[in-house]
Amino acid sequence: MKIVVCVKQVPSSNEVKLDPKTNTIIREADKSVINPYDKFAIEEALKIKDNLKGEVIALSMGIPATEKILRDAMSRGCDRSVLLSDKKFAGADTLATAYTLSLGIKKIKNVSLIICGKMAIDGDTAQIGPELAETLKIPHITDVSEIIKISENEITCRKINDNGYSIIKMVLPAVITVVKDINLPRLPTIPGVLKSIHASFEIINAHNATANINRIGSTGSPTQVIDTFIPERKNVAIEIEGDIDKKIDFIGDIIKEIMYNGRIDN
Amino acid sequence: MQNRLINKMNENFAEYLRDESRVCGNADSISFPKDEESIINIVKDAYNKNILLTIQGARTGLAAGAVPNGGHIINLSKMDKIISMKNVDEEYYLTVQPGLILSNLIEEVENKKICIENFSKESKKAYVKFLADKNKYFFAPDPTEKTATLGGMVACNASGAKSYLYGSTRNHVTGLKIVFIDGDKLSIQRGVYKARGRRLSFFTSENKKIELKLPKYEMPTTKNASGYFIEDNMDLIDLFIGSDGTLGIITEIEIKLKKRPNIIWGVNCFFEKEDIVIEFVQEVKKQMNCIAAIEFFDKNALEILRKQRENSSGFSKLPSVRKEMEASIYLEIHADDEEKAIEALKNIGEIMKELGNSDENTWVGRTDEDKNKLLLFRHAVPESVNMLIDSRRKDNSKITKLGTDMAVKSKDFRYIFNLYKKDLMKYNLEYAIWGHIGDNHLHVNILPRDINDFEIGKILYKNWADKVSEIGGAVSAEHGIGKIKTEFLKIMYGEEHINEMVKLKKYFDSKELLSIGNMFKIEKGSKY
Ligand SMILES: Cc1cc2nc3c(=O)[nH]c(=O)nc-3n(C[C@H](O)[C@H](O)[C@H](O)COP(=O)(O)OP(=O)(O)OC[C@H]3O[C@@H](n4cnc5c(N)ncnc54)[C@H](O)[C@@H]3O)c2cc1C
Ligand SMILES: Cc1cc2nc3c(=O)[nH]c(=O)nc-3n(C[C@H](O)[C@H](O)[C@H](O)COP(=O)(O)OP(=O)(O)OC[C@H]3O[C@@H](n4cnc5c(N)ncnc54)[C@H](O)[C@@H]3O)c2cc1C
DSSP states (O other), X not given: OEEEEEOOEEESSSOOOBOTTTOOBOOOGGXXXXXXXXXXXXXXXXXXXXXXXXXXXXXXXXXXXXXXHHHHHHHTXXXXXXXXXXXXXXXXXXXXXXXXXXXXXXXXXSOOEEEEESOOTTTOOOOHHHHHHHHHTOOEEEXXXXXXXXXXXXXXXXXXXXXXXXXXXXXXXXXXXXXXXXXOOOOOOHHHHHHHHHSXXXXXXXXXXXXXXXXXXXXXXXXXXXXXXXXXOOOOOOOOOSOHHHHHHHHHHHHHHHHXXXXXXX | OOOTTOXXXXXXXXXXXXXXXXXXXXXXXXXXXXXXHHHHHHHHHHHHHTOOEEEESSSOOSSSTTSOBSSEEEEOTTOOOEEEEEEETTEEEEEEOTTOBHHHHHHHHHTTOOOOTTOOHHHHHHXXXXXXXXXXXXXXXXXXXXXXXXXXXXXXXXOOTTHHHHOOGGGGEEEEEEEOTTSOEEXXXXXXXXXXXXXXXXXXXXXXXXXXXXXXXXXXXXXXXXXXXXXXXXXXHHHHTTOTTSSOEXXXXXXXXXXOOSEEEEEEEEESOTTHHHHHHHHHHHHOSOEEEEEEEOHHHHHHHHHHHHHOXXXXXXXXXXXXXXXXXXXXXXXXXXXXXXXXXXXXXXXHHHTTOOTTSEEEEOSHHHHHHHHHHHHHHHHHHHHHHHHHHHHOTTOOOEEOBEEOOGGGHHHHHHHHHHHHHHTTXXXXXXXXXXXXXXXXXXXXXXXXXXXXXXXXXXXXXXHHHHTTOBSBSSSOOTTTSHHHHHHHHHHHHHHHHHHHHHHHOTTOOBSTTSSSOOXXXXXX
């Protein structure tokens, strides 16, 4: 079985820096990591491979330095990786990103299952999985917390939803997006790390991907970013002074206020 | 004592009667001085009134060194500032107060975010240079307990996993300020006061000349935190490092920072047969020079972790270890560049394979997230054992964990390891062994199920101290002697040398008031 895992490079710190002029995220290669959710996607693919045999391919769209995180994915057990990289892909919104990733999937050929993370911690839209499935005209299940059964032609998943869970079966090829509870990602091994240094890593540009120029990068992105900002943090910590009785009274007052008024400003 | 700083003991201060050894003492009063002057006032008063004094840092000590024996407690946790920085010959030095907590120091140094509020112009200049320096820096000593204070670390000569490569706290301290029990002071810079043979003389701040006749014992050549540091032509500063609070109060510490290697990776290697581990470690030590830490976990430690993982949500994020695995070695690679680190990984894999073990049985931590997982794994072992003991203590409060802290020479390691195991099996005790195998220094932890186990454990512990002393090892390699291992120190050095240590202490504390009971028991009125 051929499984593709979509992995995105995201900033390692929670503090995302924005370019004030272009309103886009400043991406620094050496401070980037695999999107945390995508580690669970990788692990789920490896688990399927452990049972059904086959190949796991890590796929990403990003700047050339994304090679580093793709090699990291290979050190964890992915067999090879493909990077869609071209200046022409830059500035893509979710629609253009999904289209571009679909070109990568088509190039890889005969893919049975595509696994994405539930969402990326920087973009945060959780749209790529479903949009990728729609672009490829195949079914999808989001927020998968367990693969109950999988064969060459069919998959049964537990999907988390607001009120509990659903169990859904669908035919393959298909897309799933996974949540963090689904597994516990394994750590790389020494042979895994050594293999990843020389493992096959392919870069595909817009031309080789036979991309429709009107559907990629900023040209292919209907989303208009008007403004981006870091949300202001309103809550402040307060230090409670005085002896133990005073402190208890103070905390008691805070709890009362929250109980009666919902919340307080401090 | 009538001083604004002095608090009478009451139940609000109950926690200050204990440390992590869980021994409970007693005291009449406690103070939390914020500067050296306050300390001097307190000690002078105590000295005049013959009041016993106990010094405390963060009370994370495992040997009851900070547990009071009556009298007054000076707790230094409020003296927690970084005071100054200097840059000499491209090296950076920080002067800190003794109550500074290690984790705060690490954070400020490694993120280059030092609070410079109290810095002089000179210090600020050094700091500007530090910020512009493209290298990263760190303070190398890394005891597992990161809430220890720097004063406590110096007093115990603490060490950690990375001491295999970088040595213990001693190797990173370049200056000390000491306040003596009579209020006199001493400022020492490493290299200034050297002994001639075993004679050492120096002047205090009040220009008092002190001439010491140093004890005659030879220290073990192993890692060591037992008794005073004594050797021919030694530096005065080394006498105070590891002195367990018995000679004076450390009020300022100058430390030297080290350049942080560009690449730090961790590798957990798992073995199906425990007996291969010693050979593996020997080969790693022989073949590799970029290894900073070599840590061991035995089968029982791994089993305790497995159970914790199943039963406690806090540990459920730990990666799981296959059941067949009997032992684990953690190695930390410190290298200048990735190429060298990859070479090191290869080397480790090859040694494993040569010994008939698959290198697939490894966890490599290269990203922060993965490294944190490895750290969680290492910390979960002692934590799980403590939780286990705490639950047993509910049934029988007399039971405590019996944890050894002994180091031997490389050539004796296999002998002592086999002895531990043979004795533990013979008496069918529950135990887990882990620790700094790179320094031939393991913590054997006996986990008594009942009082009988506990009594047998104590006897074994003493027997091992006998054996370790016999072959020139150290009865405490990092936690210090404190109040609970004084018997072992006696075994290690013998009565005569203990008497020399008592005599040495009395040069500084003639009235026998300071940290009484640490290192050796002093009989009141004894004449040495
Ligand atoms: C308003 C807005 C402004 C944006 N501005 C910028 C910007 O300035 N610069 C910029 O780089 N991006 C920007 N993006 C994000 C950009 O659109 C995303 O890179 C991309 O569309 C993925 O969306 P997401 O991050 O929300 O991913 P999600 O939909 O949240 O991600 C779900 C999963 O999809 C997969 N996935 C997502 N992206 C990739 C990828 N690139 N390669 C492989 N797999 C992937 C992963 O498996 C991931 O776990 C912006 C998005 C929006 C909505
Ligand atoms: C979970 C755990 C793990 C640990 N791991 C390690 C480890 O890996 N390596 C290791 O070496 N230790 C370890 N320890 C032991 C302990 O953390 C160290 O001994 C540490 O150095 C004690 O520092 P402290 O500030 O808590 O000192 P305290 O416990 O308060 O005091 C220890 C001794 O130092 C003296 N002292 C403290 N401050 C001063 C001062 N300013 N002047 C003079 N004397 C002073 C005290 O009188 C006492 O004798 C561990 C402890 C725990 C609980």
